[in-house]
Every structure is written in C-alpha cells, then in structure tokens.
Amino acid sequence: MVISMKDDVRSALYEGYTEPIRDALWGHIYLTPALSALTESPPFMRLQRIMQLGPTLRVYPGATHNRASHSIGVYHLARRLLAHLAEEGADSWLSPEGIKSFLCAALLHDLGHFPYTHSLKELPLEEHEVLTGRLILSEPVKSLVAAAGGDPYLTAAIVDDSDRSLEGQVSSSGKREGELEFYRRLLSGSLDPDKLDYLSRDARYCGVPYGAQDVDFILSRLHPHHERGLDIDSRGIPGLESLLFSKYLMYRSVYWHHAVRSATAMVKKALLGALESGIVSAEELYNLDDQGLFTLAGERDYPLFALVDSVRNGRLFSTAAEIPFEENAHQKLLNLSERLLMEKGLAGELSAFLGKPLEGDALIIDLPEPVSFECGLFVTDENCFFSEGSSAFKSSLVDAFVKSLRIIRVFINPVFEEKIKLYREDILQITQKWLHY
Secondary structure, three states, X not given: OOOOOOHHHHHHHHOOOOEEEEEOOOEEEEEOHHHHHHHOOHXXXXXXXXXXXXXXXXXXXXXXXXXXXXXXXXXXXXXXXXXXXXXXXXXXXXXXXXXXHHHHHHHHOOOOOOOOOOOOOOOOOOOHHHHHHHHHOOOOHHHHHHHOOOOHHHHHHHHOOOOHHHHOOOOHHHHHHHHHHHHHHHHOOOOOHHHHHHHHXXXXXXXXXXXXXXXXXXXXXXXXXXXXXXXXXXXXXHHHHHHHHHHHHHHHHHHOOHHHHHHHHHHHHHHHHHHHHOOOOHHHHOOOOHHHHHHHHHHOOOOOHHHHHHHHOOOOOEEEEEEEOOOOOOHHHHOHHHHHHHHHHHHXXXXXXXXXXXXXXXXXXXXXXXXXXXXXOEEHHHOEEHHHOOOOOOHHHHHHHHHHHOEEEEEEOHHHHHHHXXXXXXXXXXXXXXXXO
C-alpha cells in the first residue's frame, strides 16, 4: 500500500499505465501509451528478430524467445523495483522525469545489441551499450522518449556510462541529488532487473529448472541507498545466493554448453577474419538482426563465411579437446589475433597425426570471456558487504565457480569426427603441449 510516497513520484510510477502486454513469464505488463509507442518503433521492432539465446535452440529447441520480450520483462521488473524503493524512502531523491527516463532505459537497454546472441561480443566493435545510447538520441526514439516523459540524454546516459559528454546534456532534474548514478546502479549491478529477467526467462524457455527466481521475496528484502544504489538485509541473502548459483548453473548447462560454444566460435571466427581482411566493415554489422547477419554472410564471397552457413544449417564443429583455462599459461589466447595464429599452428601439428591435412579454418580454439559472480551489495543488519558476511559465497567459492566454467575448447570440422573419437587422448595431449608452448 502506497501511503508515504511523494505525490509526483507516485504519479510517475502508477498513473496512466493503461496498455497491457501479455508476457509468458510475468503475466500482464502495463505500459503508458507513450511507452507502448516505443515498443512499436523500428529500432525496438528489430529486437523481435534477434533471438535471446541464438544457437542455444540447437540444444534446447524451446529457446526461441527474443530480445524484445526480454526487454519488456526488464522494464516490468525495473518499475516494480523502483516502486518498492520509492516506498522505502528513495522518493526523496527521485524526480518524475528521472523515473520515466529510467523506465525508458530499462525498456531500451538492448536496443543496440548485436545479432546472434554474443557471437560478436569479443570482436573489435563498439560496445552495444554505446550503440544503444546513440540510437536513443536518434529519431524516432529520441522524440518518443521525450513524449514518454523522459529526458533522452538521461536515458542514454543511464545505459551508456562510457560517454561522459552525455552527462553534460542531462537536464537539471536528472542531475539533482545524484539521480543518474542511482539509476545506473539499479539497471546494471549485482542484483538488477536484467539478471532477474533473463535467468528466469531463459530457464523457462529452455525447460530447465535452474534459473527461476523468487522475485517477490528478493524485491521485498532490498533497500535504497543514495550512493550505493541498493542494499539488502540478511533475510534476503538466500535469495541472492540462489540468483548467483542459478547464474552459475545456467552458464554451465545452457549459455556455455559445448554445442553453443561451437556455434558461437564458428560465427566469431568468420566475422573476425572478415573484419580484418576488409570483407565487411564494423558499421555493416551494427543494427543487423539474426537473418540480416546470415544474409550478409551469404552475399559476400569469402571462404570463412562457409562457417556461418554451416552454423545456420546445424553443422557444428565437434569438440576435440577440453582444457581448464590457466591465466599464466594461456595468456596468448586472450588476444584474438594471437589465437588465430595458434589455431593454424595447432592445425599443422594435428594434421600429421590425423593423417589428413587440417586447414586453419577447420580448427577453432574457443575461450569464454570472463564471467563474474562477485556481489557488491551491502548487508544492512550485518554491517558489511555480502561476501564478508554470513553468505557462503566467499572468494574461494567464487573462484571455483569461475575456474570450473572457463574451459578452453578445441573444435574441429566434423568430417574428422571418427578420427577425433579414435584418438581423443592423443589429441588432448598434443593440444595441451601446444597451448603451453
């Protein structure tokens, strides 16, 4: 029951939300007519043509949900989160324009996302948050955000915190009392609406039990803090532990499943080669949807684009070797160009052993990007941060999670499948020696 909230904040959070969207995960989600208009803009409609989990449907056929549905879910949870925090006292530093800007940022946070999930993430491209900020400040989105009651510059700055020039354009109401930094911490933090939605949504559509979160309980244990953004009390620790463990299980079973990594690595290798050789430019890859990416690859005469066609048709490279990542021993793999050279060298080593030439484009070394399970939330009644208190998530456990997930994999063209099965141990030994070279 909302009784102590400032009238203008209450109005911004509760009045005029008359447009329902039926969501498979959260049920009815209500938007204002102006926010609904944002979901009908061409940049947002592109998100309907980008699957949330890309190649994951090869393993979990139900994973056909898109980034538009996820974005609407993030908006829904962001509004619930902000309403709860306003009831807890955050209304003293919130402005109506800031609230609307934050809700627009939640709805539009993936506007610049690349197609085909994270296949393009490590490529020499601009961050998708930067592209999102740019789209928010371009028409028609800029005018639509303003019509929804938000400040387009504040909305862009909440999503893209790399462009300090945006902060100078934010309206005075958005800058008052550090409102911008507060919204940034809510939208991108240890316990944010993005994680709460994608873990639950991805688990639902993949048909696995790992990701579902008790959102009602988690929100009830959160408290606003002007500088830190969010605090939690000790009763909420199990809910946060559940979220972190769910994230670990989803990475282990879904996001970094070996078949998903194979498809991702194949597309990444093809696009990296195309970018370095000038076959495609970075600008051509921005604002594509999934089909647009495959069409672009099909239209260019470039040998490595055969990998993209293979992924599209379900012909994935086979896993030939798996090795735990060791930062000191495998430093060269962190550089994509160095990794390409190592792929050619390892292909040469294995060719003699396999009795058949193994070209450089028939072998891929895959290393997942860093993933974090750290949590910086402050536990109010324990007077310490999450990892320092009663939680089981100490640094040793977090390190063990990361180590178990970050696996180097060598993928080889499936025409060598029988040889791989026959000589798997030998291939592993050769690979281990080569990667430590």
